[in-house]
Amino acid sequence: xxxxxxxxxxxxxxxxxxxxxxxxxxxxxxxxxxxxxxxxxxxxxxxxxxxxxxxxxxxxxxxxxxxxxxxxxxxxxxxxxxxxxxxxxxxxxxxxxxxxxxxxxxxxxxxxxxxxxxxxxxxxxxxxxxxxxxxxxxxxxxxxxxxxxxxxxxxxxxxxxxxxxxxxxxxxxxxxxxxxxxxxxxxxxxxxxxxxxxxxxxxxxxxxxxxxxxxxxxxxxxxxxxxxxxxxxxxxxxxxxxxxxxxxxxxxxxxxxxxxxxxxxxxxxxxxxxxxxxxxxxxxxxxxxxxxxxxxxxxxxxxxxxxxxxxxxxxxxxxxxxxxxxxxxxxxxxxxxxxxxxxxxxxxxxxxxxxxxxxxxxxxxxxxxxxxxxxxxxxxxxxxxxxxxxxxxxxxxxxxxxxxxxxxxxxxxxxxxxxxxxxxxxxxxxxxxxxxxxxxxxxxxx
Amino acid sequence: xxxxxxxxxxxxxxxxxxxxxxxxxxxxxxxxxxxxxxxxxxxxxxxxxxxxxxxxxxxxxxxxxxxxxxxxxxxxxxxxxxxxxxxxxxxxxxxxxxxxxxxxxxxxxxxxxxxxxxxxxxxxxxxxxxxxxxxxxxxxxxxxxxxxxxxxxxxxxxxxxxxxxxxxxxxxxxxxxxxxxxxxxxxxxxxxxxxxxxxxxxxxxxxxxxxxxxxxxxxxxxxxxxxxxxxxxxxxxxxxxxxxxxxxxxxxxxxxxxxxxxxxxxxxxxxxxxxxxxxxxxxxxxxxxxxxxxxxxxxxxxxxxxxxxxxxxxxxxxxxxxxxxxxxxxxxxxxxxxxxxxxxxxxxxxxxxxxxxxxxxxxxxxxxxxxxxxxxxxxxxxxxxxxxxxxxxxxxxxxxxxxxxxxxxxxxxxxxxxxxxxxxxxxxxxxxxxxxxxxxxxxxxx
Numbered sequence: 001x002x003x004x005x006x007x008x009x010x011x012x013x014x015x016x017x018x019x020x021x022x023x024x025x026x027x028x029x030x031x032x033x034x035x036x037x038x039x040x041x042x043x044x045x046x047x048x049x050x051x052x053x054x055x056x057x058x059x060x061x062x063x064x065x066x067x068x069x070x071x072x073x074x075x076x077x078x079x080x081x082x083x084x085x086x087x088x089x090x091x092x093x094x095x096x097x098x099x100x101x102x103x104x105x106x107x108x109x110x111x112x113x114x115x116x117x118x119x120x121x122x123x124x125x126x127x128x129x130x131x132x133x134x135x136x137x138x139x140x141x142x143x144x145x146x147x148x149x150x151x152x153x154x155x156x157x158x159x160x161x162x163x164x165x166x167x168x169x170x171x172x173x174x175x176x177x178x179x180x181x182x183x184x185x186x187x188x189x190x191x192x193x194x195x196x197x198x199x200x201x202x203x204x205x206x207x208x209x210x211x212x213x214x215x216x217x218x219x220x221x222x223x224x225x226x227x228x229x230x231x232x233x234x235x236x237x238x239x240x241x242x243x244x245x246x247x248x249x250x251x252x253x254x255x256x257x258x259x260x261x262x263x264x265x266x267x268x269x270x271x272x273x274x275x276x277x278x279x280x281x282x283x284x285x286x287x288x289x290x291x292x293x294x295x296x297x298x299x300x301x302x303x304x305x306x307x308x309x310x311x312x313x314x315x316x317x318x319x320x321x322x323x324x325x326x327x328x329x330x331x332x333x334x335x336x337x338x339x340x341x342x343x344x345x346x347x348x349x350x351x352x353x354x355x356x357x358x359x360x361x362x363x364x365x366x367x368x369x370x371x372x373x374x375x376x377x378x379x380x381x382x383x384x385x386x387x388x389x390x391x392x393x394x395x396x397x398x399x400x401x402x403x404x405x406x407x408x409x410x411x412x413x414x415x416x417x418x419x420x421x422x423x424x425x426x427x428x429x430x431x432x433x434x435x436x437x438x439x440x441x442x443x444x445x446x
Numbered sequence: 447x448x449x450x451x452x453x454x455x456x457x458x459x460x461x462x463x464x465x466x467x468x469x470x471x472x473x474x475x476x477x478x479x480x481x482x483x484x485x486x487x488x489x490x491x492x493x494x495x496x497x498x499x500x501x502x503x504x505x506x507x508x509x510x511x512x513x514x515x516x517x518x519x520x521x522x523x524x525x526x527x528x529x530x531x532x533x534x535x536x537x538x539x540x541x542x543x544x545x546x547x548x549x550x551x552x553x554x555x556x557x558x559x560x561x562x563x564x565x566x567x568x569x570x571x572x573x574x575x576x577x578x579x580x581x582x583x584x585x586x587x588x589x590x591x592x593x594x595x596x597x598x599x600x601x602x603x604x605x606x607x608x609x610x611x612x613x614x615x616x617x618x619x620x621x622x623x624x625x626x627x628x629x630x631x632x633x634x635x636x637x638x639x640x641x642x643x644x645x646x647x648x649x650x651x652x653x654x655x656x657x658x659x660x661x662x663x664x665x666x667x668x669x670x671x672x673x674x675x676x677x678x679x680x681x682x683x684x685x686x687x688x689x690x691x692x693x694x695x696x697x698x699x700x701x702x703x704x705x706x707x708x709x710x711x712x713x714x715x716x717x718x719x720x721x722x723x724x725x726x727x728x729x730x731x732x733x734x735x736x737x738x739x740x741x742x743x744x745x746x747x748x749x750x751x752x753x754x755x756x757x758x759x760x761x762x763x764x765x766x767x768x769x770x771x772x773x774x775x776x777x778x779x780x781x782x783x784x785x786x787x788x789x790x791x792x793x794x795x796x797x798x799x800x801x802x803x804x805x806x807x808x809x810x811x812x813x814x815x816x817x818x819x820x821x822x823x824x825x826x827x828x829x830x831x832x833x834x835x836x837x838x839x840x841x842x843x844x845x846x847x848x849x850x851x852x853x854x855x856x857x858x859x860x861x862x863x864x865x866x867x868x869x870x871x872x873x874x875x876x877x878x879x880x881x882x883x884x885x886x887x888x889x890x891x892x
Contacts, residue, residue: 188713193735196736197732198732198733198734198735200710200733200735201710262649263647264645264647267634269633269634270634272643282642286643287644287646
């Protein structure tokens with residue numbers, strides 16, 4: 001095995017490509033990066049001798065299969081919806097496949113075929129999902145090995161902006177897929193708390209945040225992610241009474257995002273006809289009934305929508321440009337698309353801006369008669385808008401694991417995620433060499 | 447033509463079957479009522495000599511087609527999702543088809559085929575859609591014929607309980623499909639107001655109701671229905687600045703229903719595992735975070751969810767049984783299914799209860815230099831829980847129009863809705879004989 005194919009060279013692929021180029025140079029392997037935006041790919045490969053760039057529209061099966069057939073190992077950095085197509089190519093052509101995305105039930109259904117073909121398919125090799133699993137399960141295994149009995153597990157991750165680059169009232173900049181920033185949390189979140197199943201619908205999600213403390217950085221806001229329960233058996237915590245997975249935001253984000261949700265601006269289910277010629281102000285006004293009195297649009301938004309921290313939230317909405325007479329410029333867009341367009345401009349990392357990834361696990365466990373709270377926190381900052389912490393933490397575990405496979409150190413076939421020691425240990429060890437370090441704190445509980 | 451087939455004998459078919467039996471007796475036609483619940487159908491046909499009852503599972507194409515082939519005219523009272531199958535049968539077998547449901551784009555797409563087969567397919571022949579169209583368009587045509595220029599049209603309909611049978615704090619009982627009562631308003635409503643397109647997301651819909659006055663009955667609450675805009679061209683009001691279609695509820699309903707929406711109890715998109723053994727109280731508690739303090743569930747609901755009229759809304763929630771330790775009894779139900787099960791018991795019409803249908807159209811128009819407001823209101827009460835106003839107003843227009851077709855008075859082929867004078871006039875005239883009367887009031891506007 002000496003030929004690696006990476007399909008997709010977007011925001012999250014920077015560190016992955018850099019890592020693989022160095023590994024290829026060292027081991028005399030070759031890397032092909034296939035991408036629709038050829039300039040983007042060329043910039044990331046940077047003329048490295050071990051690397052080659054190919055233009056690819058991943059939706060074209062013929063071109064895609066030709067590239068897959070020329071590789072030994074395929075890494076798909078495509079949007080999750082396209083992984084399945086690539087997986088079928090890999091089975092047909094006998095290639096191993098790796099992704100940083102959630103393994104879908106559809107993908108798990110290929111397990112038998114993948115095993116029969118003697119192939120290795122591993123997903124959830126990024127940050128979240130990925131490092132969150134690996135670091136949590138390592139710790140859960142440690143606590144259990146000590147004889148501890150887990151009673152609560154809470155795990156939070158956030159892709160944020162570093163304090164020194166934080167210069168807007170939302171305290172947020174985009175370091176990952178902006179569409180997912182807009183759609184985050186849609187549906188109903190479910191989690192376990194004190195032995196009871198809990199549901200939290202989207203229209204209350206950002207209004208129900210809880211605070212966590214990140215040593216050295218102060219308080220952050222968290223809200224639960226989609227379905228925490230599906231991690232119960234993955235984490236071998238089938239009888240745990242409290243299990244929450246959540247997202248981290250800087251203080252002041254959630255109240256203002258809740259206002260956007262209440263207005264209806266994050267909805268992706270319908271299009272607004274002729275939206276290109278509307279202004280943001282007209283768009284915003286379309287979510288409030290016609291003014292019965294002489295109240296300004298600002299006053300009506302403040303009275304009807306904003307429930308908490310009115311002055312601050314109104315400042316955040318105004319700063320975003322929602323009250324501006326600027327044309328939207330996107331034809332027949334959904335509310336979510338209009339908002340994404342706006343946020344891409346307002347929340348972009350400037351070239352020298354640093355992002356910051358924060359992850360915190362909280363483990364409550366009983367050891368003998370004593371209750372403990374172990375808090376394990378990772379804070380990692382990026383170098384600039386290109387070499388982000390997000391790109392490092394999504395790409396490095398993928399690169400490290402693929403190298404591991406290329407060297408013949410992992411041979412188990414089938415569809416998997418990195419939750420066993422033989423998978424997470426080498427990845428976490430090498431990530432540590434890259435500066436990824438969890439800070440741990442233990443507290444005795446009454 | 448002398449053979450009529452009615453498929454489905456549910457809640458809304460009572461008056462239709464009664465009307466058709468009388469018409470059949472008079473004109474020596476025959477009526478076949480096909481229904482899965484044979485006893486229900488027998489009760490409605492009541493041994494009438496012109497009527498016959500046949501057991502039918504409408505999802506079985508073979509049985510369905512056999513019945514359709516034995517008829518000249520088919521009336522589908524099935525759930526809307528099944529009309530299309532019946533429509534294909536009717537085309538294949540050369541039968542006319544009538545429904546009280548919205549004509550779907552899929553159904554309109556059959557227009558050419560229907561015309562080619564020389565058949566008459568008419569939908570929206572019920573109350574809403576149906577009488578609302580017919581009565582509004584008649585009035586719009588009148589105003590235009592006078593030379594009036596319409597500047598606003600608002601149309602509201604509600605299937606309610608009559609005041610003398612109203613004995614619960616919600617002031618609501620179920621006279622139509624209970625599933626639709628629970629799902630009403632989900633999505634984003636859109637309407638036109640003062641020349642601007644307006645959006646109102648579900649999580650604010652019941653919090654944004656407006657009042658209308660029904661002469662002799664006082665104030666009612668209204669909220670906009672799904673997409674008022676699609677009625678612009680049907681009503682020939684393409685340049686009207688204000689167009690709202692809405693639903694009517696008694697005073698005090700919307701604030702409490704808004705609490706159910708905010709809790710998340712109307713959601714039909716996910717199942718709750720093992721819900722049969724939960725109590726309503728446990729279910730309700732699952733929508734609130736674990737208690738941090740000694741606050742009761744009642745206090746937490748009141749503080750977190752209820753924004754307006756707290757005492758009254760809490761009384762409504764308590765009366766519904768949401769705080770009760772009664773088992774739910776429905777396995778793996780969605781929230782919407784659990785709520786429907788509860789409402790079916792709590793909001794059922796008792797045998798002697800009377801329902802009440804209220805419809806109000808508001809037309810604003812300019813005639814010369816003068817602005818007018820014409821308010822046209824229909825209030826109709828049922829006789830009892832079986833012979834409801836809802837069943838009369840859904841079934842009679844359908845029966846009347848079908849009789850009209852059977853007598854050869856309407857011969858236009860193709861897929862249609864009753865918006866032309868040759869369709870609405872005979873129906874409205876005969877409905878008038880059945881006691882359906884709009885009360886009109888005109889006011890000069892400044």
